Amino acid sequence: YFKSKNCVREVKAAVQKEKPITVIFESDENLENVRVINDMKNECIQYLPEEFNYIFAEEPILWLNSSLHFTIESMKMTVSSLLQKLPYYEKHPILLHKGLTIDNKLSPVEVVAPLEILVCDANEGAYA
Numbered sequence: 001y002f003k004s005k006n007c008v009r010e011v012k013a014a015v016q017k018e019k020p021i022t023v024i025f026e027s028d029e030n031l032e033n034v035r036v037i038n039d040m041k042n043e044c045i046q047y048l049p050e051e052f053n054y055i056f057a058e059e060p061i062l063w064l065n066s067s068l069h070f071t072i073e074s075m076k077m078t079v080s081s082l083l084q085k086l087p088y089y090e091k092h093p094i095l096l097h098k099g100l101t102i103d104n105k106l107s108p109v110e111v112v113a114p115l116e117i118l119v120c121d122a123n124e125g126a127y128a
Helices: 005-016 033-047 049-055 068-084 087-091
Strands: none
Touching (some): 033 049, 068 087
């Protein structure tokens, strides 16, 4: 997770600029979530020891994409975590009190301008 030089560079820049970090992970059906999180934390300690507490200030979010319902719930958890850290919602937290609603329809998004996606060959799984 944290072995990538790009990941290390991006995390250090986010910490330096005090940007919020939300850790999201996927778990293999054969692995316990605790094991996956522990592996991530051990790797983080190895590559980003000074940033560890900042990165894991909150519990990581399990991304579930086995069905539309679980994907929507994972999306709501992720967006909620990010919104709570924005200055506007820090001042008006009651606006998020009822939670988020996402339509049960997820559909492809149309890109209306040229889009260039960059990946690093050194990142395992970058082309997945």
